[in-house]
Amino acid sequence: xxxxxxxxxxxxxxxxxxxxxxxxxxxxxxxxxxxxxxxxxxxxxxxxxxxxxxxxxxxxxxxxxxxxxxxxxxxxxxxxxxxxxxxxxxxxxxxxxxxxxxxxxxxxxxxxxxxxxxxxxxxxxxxxxxxxxxxxxxxxxxxxxxxxxxxxxxxxxxxxxxxxxxxxxxxxxxxxxxxxxxxxxxxxxxxxxxxxxxxxxxxxxxxxxxxxxxxxxxxxxxxxxxxxxxxxxxxxxxxxxxxxxxxxxxxxxxxxxxxxxxxxxxxxxxxxxxxxxxxxxxxxxxxxxxxxxxxxxxxxxxxxxxxxxxxxxxxxxxxxxxxxxxxxxxxxxxxxxxxxxxxxxxxxxxxxxxxxxxxxxxxxxxxxxxxxxxxxxxxxxxxxxxxxxxxxxxxxxxxxxxxxxxxxxxxxxxxxxxxxxxxxxxxxxxxxxxxxxxxxxxxxxxxxxxxxxxxxxxxxxxxxxxxxxxxxxxxxxxxxxxxxxxxxxxxx
Ligand SMILES: Cc1ncc(COP(=O)(O)O)c(C=O)c1O
Numbered sequence: 001x002x003x004x005x006x007x008x009x010x011x012x013x014x015x016x017x018x019x020x021x022x023x024x025x026x027x028x029x030x031x032x033x034x035x036x037x038x039x040x041x042x043x044x045x046x047x048x049x050x051x052x053x054x055x056x057x058x059x060x061x062x063x064x065x066x067x068x069x070x071x072x073x074x075x076x077x078x079x080x081x082x083x084x085x086x087x088x089x090x091x092x093x094x095x096x097x098x099x100x101x102x103x104x105x106x107x108x109x110x111x112x113x114x115x116x117x118x119x120x121x122x123x124x125x126x127x128x129x130x131x132x133x134x135x136x137x138x139x140x141x142x143x144x145x146x147x148x149x150x151x152x153x154x155x156x157x158x159x160x161x162x163x164x165x166x167x168x169x170x171x172x173x174x175x176x177x178x179x180x181x182x183x184x185x186x187x188x189x190x191x192x193x194x195x196x197x198x199x200x201x202x203x204x205x206x207x208x209x210x211x212x213x214x215x216x217x218x219x220x221x222x223x224x225x226x227x228x229x230x231x232x233x234x235x236x237x238x239x240x241x242x243x244x245x246x247x248x249x250x251x252x253x254x255x256x257x258x259x260x261x262x263x264x265x266x267x268x269x270x271x272x273x274x275x276x277x278x279x280x281x282x283x284x285x286x287x288x289x290x291x292x293x294x295x296x297x298x299x300x301x302x303x304x305x306x307x308x309x310x311x312x313x314x315x316x317x318x319x320x321x322x323x324x325x326x327x328x329x330x331x332x333x334x335x336x337x338x339x340x341x342x343x344x345x346x347x348x349x350x351x352x353x354x355x356x357x358x359x360x361x362x363x364x365x366x367x368x369x370x371x372x373x374x375x376x377x378x379x380x381x382x383x384x385x386x387x388x389x390x391x392x393x394x395x396x397x398x399x400x401x402x403x404x405x406x407x408x409x410x411x412x413x414x415x416x417x418x419x420x421x422x423x424x425x426x427x428x429x430x431x432x433x434x435x436x437x438x439x440x441x442x443x444x445x446x447x448x449x450x451x452x453x454x455x456x457x458x459x460x461x462x463x464x465x466x467x468x469x470x471x472x473x474x475x476x477x478x479x480x481x482x483x484x485x486x487x488x489x490x491x492x
Contacts, residue, residue, distance in 0.1 A: 012052055012053050013053065013056075014053050014054070016057075016061045016063065016064035017064050019040075019043075019055065019056055019064070020061070020064040022048055022049065023036075023039050023040075024039055024447030027039045027065075028066070031066065031067035031071055033070075033071045033072075034078065037074075037075040037076075037078040037079050040055075040075065040085075041082070041084050042423070044084055044095050044097070046440070046441065047224050047225070048224065048446060050095070051096055053094065053095045054091075054092045054093065055076070055085060055092065055093045055095065058072040058076060076093055082098060083098025083099065084096065084097070084098065122433030122434060123434045123459070123463055123467040124435050124459070125434060125435060125436040125437070125456055125464075127458070128265065128266075128326075128410075128411040128412045128456035128458055129325055129329075129330045129456075130326075130329075130380070130383075130411075130458045131329065132328060132329035133328065133376050133379065133380060136375075137332075137369070139368070139372070140366075140367075140369045140372065141365055143368045144361060144364035144365045144368060147364055151360055151364070156360050158358070158360065158363075159348050160185075160344070161185065161186060161188075161358060161363060162360065162363045162364070162367065163182065164367055165187055165363045165367045165370075166183075166187060168367055168370050168371070169187070169370070170184060172370065172373075173308060173320075173338055176305070176307060177307035177308065177311040178308040178320075178338075180338055181341070184339060184340065184341050184344055185336055185337070185338055185344065186344045186348055186351065187335075187366075188323075188334075188337060188351065188358065189335065189355065189358055189359075190323045190333050191293060191321045191322055191323040191325065191335040192222070193335065194321040194335050194336060194337045195219055195258070195293070196222045197337065197351055197354070198256075198289075198321070199226050199256070200350055200354075201343075201347055202255065202256055202289050203228055203256055205226065205227035206227065206228070207228050207254075207255040208228070208229045208230075208252055208255060209228045209231070209254055209255060209256045209258065210231045210232060210248065210254040210257040210288075211223070211230055211231075211232055211257070211258045211259075212232065212234070212235040212240075212258075212259055212264065213233065213235065213443060213445075214235070214266055214443050214449055214452075215258070215264075215265070216260060216293065216442070217441045219258055220444065228255075230444050231248060231444075232248075232444040233245040233249070233257075235264055235267055236269070237267045237268060237404070237405040237414050238269070239271070240269070242275045242278050242279070245279070245282075246282045249282050250282065250286060253287070253288065254288050255288065255289065256288060256289040257279075257283055257288050257291065258293065259271075259279065259291070259292055259293065259309075260293045260295075260296065261275075261292060261306070261309055262294055262296055262297035262300075262306055263300070263407060263408070263409040263411075264296075265296060265410070265412070266437070266452075266454040267407075267414045268405070268409070268413070268414060270303070270306065270407065270408055270409065271306075271309075273306075279309070280312055280314065281314075284317055287317075288317070289317055289318075291321065292309045292319070292320045293321050293322075294320055294322040295321070295322055295323050295326055295335075296326050296409070298326065298327045298373075298377060299326055299327070299411055300381070300409040301381055301385050301388065301408060302408040302409065305409075308320055316340055318339075319338070319339040320339070321335065322335060322338075324369055326411065327376075327380065328369050328376070332362050332365055332366055332369065333358070333359065334358065334362050334363060334365075334366035384411065384457065386461070387457040387459070387460070387461060388406070388413075388457040390457070391413060391455060392404075392406065394464055394465040394468040394469070395413075395468055397465075397468075398468050399468065399471070399472045401418055402415050402416060403415070403416045404416065411457065411458055412455055412456040412457065413454070413457065414452055414453075415452065415454070415455050416451055416452060417451050417452065417475070418451065419451060420451045421450065421475070422450050422452055422453050423438045423439075425438070425453065425471065425475055426453070429470060429471050429474050432474065433470070434471055436453055436455065436471065437454040437456075438453060439451065439452030439453060439454070442454065453471075455467075455468070455471075
């Protein structure tokens with residue numbers, strides 16, 4: 001499992017064999033200095049090799065990958081020139097990011113070009129989320145302003161979340177078929193913070209955690225930062241193989257399993273009820289905490305939304321996380337964890353040590369957004385259905401050789417390019433202003449899912465069409481297949 005692990009060792013060094021194990025097989029088979037530099041840079045950008053980690057001495061790495069020392073020296077030189085490593089006399093070569101470069105997760109969020117002072121990030125197909133529904137946000141803000149003065153008389157710290165919001169979130173779970181008390185809800189700054197808190201509370205460095213493969217890239221980053229060993233269960237756009245998933249869970253007995261059963265990110269698959277039951281049973285039997293990410297559960301485009309996975313008996317080991325980011329807006333940083341009241345208390349103690357409390361203003365806005373959900377959500381779903389149809393039409397027009405499966409919900413298509421060129425294509429596309437989630441970003445192991453691109457249908461139809469046209473052009477112009485071909489986009 002060395003491949004799925006990030007290297008965040010206590011002494012901040014990565015050994016030559018550890019690094020060699022993280023490199024894609026084709027780089028080790030035929031190490032050229034450019035391909036080596038390219039692969040190390042990708043590991044740094046993906047967070048698989050942490051920042052401020054000392055790389056192996058050139059001679060050792062040369063031995064481990066079967067290259068000449070000159071090749072490794074040239075690769076390190078290239079990384080140094082482009083700002084991905086720094087060498088200190090007498091203390092070796094250390095990883096870092098070039099000045100002004102966005103860090104790992106943020107890199108995807110702000111587009112592959114990094115931060116842009118004027119906010120122009122080109123055509124952003126890297127993020128599967130929409131802008132706020134204008135009317136409901138301004139309305140919620142106006143209502144929040146009315147309630148704020150009363151709350152503003154108190155110091156404003158509500159580490160569990162505003163009582164009314166906890167009650168509203170609990171009530172929504174109850175209406176969806178999972179009876180929930182407000183004490184079972186912790187309000188967080190989005191689902192990502194919810195996940196990081198759960199991992200922080202329940203796991204210790206070195207623990208084994210199982211995720212789907214592929215899975216949500218920022219969840220993988222959170223596991224890497226927590227120094228956990230990641231095992232995986234496969235999911236594709238045709239769904240999960242629960243026989244294999246069950247035997248993986250029984251054999252590895254992980255501390256925690258993380259799943260996205262509702263319109264899984266990035267494949268869009270929806271887990272059938274029978275598989276939910278089996279997953280619940282096997283994780284209970286192995287004593288594994290089961291974290292169910294429901295962030296996309298409401299984006300049910302062609303089917304009714306499923307009842308929460310935890311709404312079955314014997315689900316005390318399930319923690320359910322969610323947020324308003326897909327139904328409303330990622331800029332309202334409100335999400336939640338639903339678990340037993342005892343776990344919620346423990347999670348809250350941890351949250352106080354990280355950010356004390358959530359923003360009262362955001363929570364007030366969230367309270368009104370939730371109250372308005374039954375009206376606003378159908379409008380959003382209509383818009384997404386239209387945009388999905390527009391994306392499909394653009395793909396059929398510009399790249400009929402690509403294939404994809406239209407799923408019953410979610411915000412993106414998991415497109416099969418037919419060739420393992422996704423990273424190279426994403427880099428070419430970035431050079432013409434299209435930012436896109438290459439397949440490997442979602443893989444537990446490096447160099448995987450190179451034949452896949454995740455294309456969200458969250459932009460307006462004309463932007464989608466222009467994005468797909470540019471992607472198709474980059475694809476048809478010939479994407480370099482072999483690693484190490486000149487990639488002017490990143491080489492300084
Ligand atoms: C599956 C999944 N989980 C969590 C998140 C993070 O959401 P939030 O903005 O609520 O932190 C996302 C956002 O893309 C997601 O797709």
